[in-house]
Amino acid sequence: MSHQPDPPRLRAGSPLVDVPPAPSRCRAVKTDGAQCELTTALSAEGFCLWHDPLRTPEAQAARARGNLQGNASPTRGKAGSYRTVPDAEMPPLEDMDHAVAASAWVFRMTGNGTIDPVTSRELNRSIGTFKDALSKRDLLRRIRELERQLKAYATARR
Numbered sequence: 001m002s003h004q005p006d007p008p009r010l011r012a013g014s015p016l017v018d019v020p021p022a023p024s025r026c027r028a029v030k031t032d033g034a035q036c037e038l039t040t041a042l043s044a045e046g047f048c049l050w051h052d053p054l055r056t057p058e059a060q061a062a063r064a065r066g067n068l069q070g071n072a073s074p075t076r077g078k079a080g081s082y083r084t085v086p087d088a089e090m091p092p093l094e095d096m097d098h099a100v101a102a103s104a105w106v107f108r109m110t111g112n113g114t115i116d117p118v119t120s121r122e123l124n125r126s127i128g129t130f131k132d133a134l135s136k137r138d139l140l141r142r143i144r145e146l147e148r149q150l151k152a153y154a155t156a157r158r
């Protein structure tokens, strides 16, 4: 025989239960019909933070901080899952030949698993952006040079 009183819902009306024991588990029933399993930070009414109607703003703030409900996996910093290489081992990227070499380097490092696919994708995107910027810059230089020559030619014809 236990000396502890049973939860009030089981002993409703029992004269042995003077003071209801503090709830040990959230009373809320989830959408799937199961009772909420959380046992921490229960209110006096027996609701966890997520199910307490009086603490909705608090719960929203916690959710916004990435503190997810129930057994959903918490948002973890992803830095640990990135496979990168030390800065000293990165190939240079200053001209078009470098861009070609860097593409080949990313291909190899991704293939042998040194860098992860996400990092690989970002590096390829960066190389592409660099290549496009370089092409545009060189094109503008050529246009400017042609304009200068055209002007000189027109001046000489007068």
Ligand SMILES: [Zn+2]
Pocket (backbone or CB within 6 Å): 026, 027, 028, 036, 037, 038, 047, 048, 049, 050, 051
């Ligand atoms: Zn709950």
